[in-house]
Amino acid sequence: MKTVVITGSARGLGLEMAIQFKMKEYNVVLSDILEDKLKEAKDLLEKEYPSRGRVISLVCDVTKESDLQRLVDETVKEFKGVDIWINNAGVNQPMLPIWKLEADSINRLLDIDLKSTIIGSKIAISQMIKQGYGQIYGVEGYGSNDATMLGLSIYGTGKRATTYFYKALANEVKESKLPICVGVLSPGIMITDFLTHSLGTDSFALPEKTKKVYNILGDYPDVIASFLVDKIVQNKKNDVKFNWLTNRKATIRFMTSSFNKRDFFN
Numbered sequence: 599m600k601t602v603v604i605t606g607s608a609r610g611l612g613l614e615m616a617i618q619f620k621m622k623e624y625n626v627v628l629s630d631i632l633e634d635k636l637k638e639a640k641d642l643l644e645k646e647y648p649s650r651g652r653v654i655s656l657v658c659d660v661t662k663e664s665d666l667q668r669l670v671d672e673t674v675k676e677f678k679g680v681d682i683w684i685n686n687a688g689v690n691q692p693m694l695p696i697w698k699l700e701a702d703s704i705n706r707l708l709d710i711d712l713k714s715t716i717i718g719s720k721i722a723i724s725q726m727i728k729q730g731y732g733q734i735y736g737v738e739g740y741g742s743n744d745a746t747m748l749g750l751s752i753y754g755t756g757k758r759a760t761t762y763f764y765k766a767l768a769n770e771v772k773e774s775k776l777p778i779c780v781g782v783l784s785p786g787i788m789i790t791d792f793l794t795h796s797l798g799t800d801s802f803a804l805p806e807k808t809k810k811v812y813n814i815l816g817d818y819p820d821v822i823a824s825f826l827v828d829k830i831v832q833n834k835k836n837d838v839k840f841n842w843l844t845n846r847k848a849t850i851r852f853m854t855s856s857f858n859k860r861d862f863f864n
């Protein structure tokens with residue numbers, strides 16, 4: 599039986615991907631900083647999604663290298679190896695221009711959204727080199743394609759760099775002829791707590807204009823997780839990108855938006 603580790607999997611996309619893997623009989627390692635939500639997530643997987651796969655959960659702050667190392671060590675102790683590792687944990691930024699952000703917020707954002715994905719990959723790949731197999735994925739987001747918008751500049755900086763990082767890691771894996779696959783997941787816009795909370799906790803109101811766009815392009819994370827997990831379990835290639843909101847899909851959504859009665863925010 600294969601094993602997947604997902605950071606930030608107490609809610610949102612991480613939890614929905616965990617459900618999909620559990621239904622496909624994977625052993626699932628849930629991890630997050632939110633201890634209570636993590637317990638709820640483990641109960642949910644065990645009670646509502648019975649399968650041969652087992653679930654363990656670990657409190658892990660991805661900004662702490664020792665927590666990430668413990669996540670690998672406990673997974674290996676319990677399940678012998680790590681087949682798939684997903685650096686999913688991430689936070690949104692306060693909707694402010696760069697000069698109005700506190701330096702502490704900028705540091706915290708980049709620690710979670712960028713540095714943790716680098717350190718997480720380094721720790722996971724070291725284990726995968728030892729065991730001789732494995733797949734590692736990062737999650738793209740706004741800015742990955744160079745887009746800019748007031749209020750998303752630091753988040754976008756992190757995601758743009760994340761995209762570069764996985765490209766570079768995939769290249770190093772290829773040049774070193776390692777039996778490991780590296781890739782990115784591009785989930786588009788998901789209706790999760792992320793959209794209305796900065797730094798994971800502070801809630802803010804979305805402007806009406808933004809809500810309109812999210813109603814057209816957004817989807818609930820279970821739909822996107824199902825698409826992404828199907829791609830991941832079939833993947834045998836290095837340097838891949840699994841993209842939910844393609845340009846074609848976005849164009850069709852805009853063209854048909856006058857028939858679109860979705861309202862995620864009321």
Ligand SMILES: NC(=O)c1ccc[n+]([C@@H]2O[C@H](COP(=O)([O-])OP(=O)(O)OC[C@H]3O[C@@H](n4cnc5c(N)ncnc54)[C@H](O)[C@@H]3O)[C@@H](O)[C@H]2O)c1
Nearest residue numbers: 606609610611630631659660686687688739787788790792
């Ligand atoms: N929601 C969107 O529209 C959207 C779009 C593109 C990309 N993404 C990316 O998708 C990923 C998941 O986002 P989501 O929408 O499910 O958000 P979410 O807020 O629902 O879930 C994120 C999870 O990460 C956890 N987390 C935050 N800081 C952490 C830390 N230091 N250590 C461990 N866990 C931590 C949170 O507790 C939460 O459970 C993120 O990387 C995000 O940047 C989201």
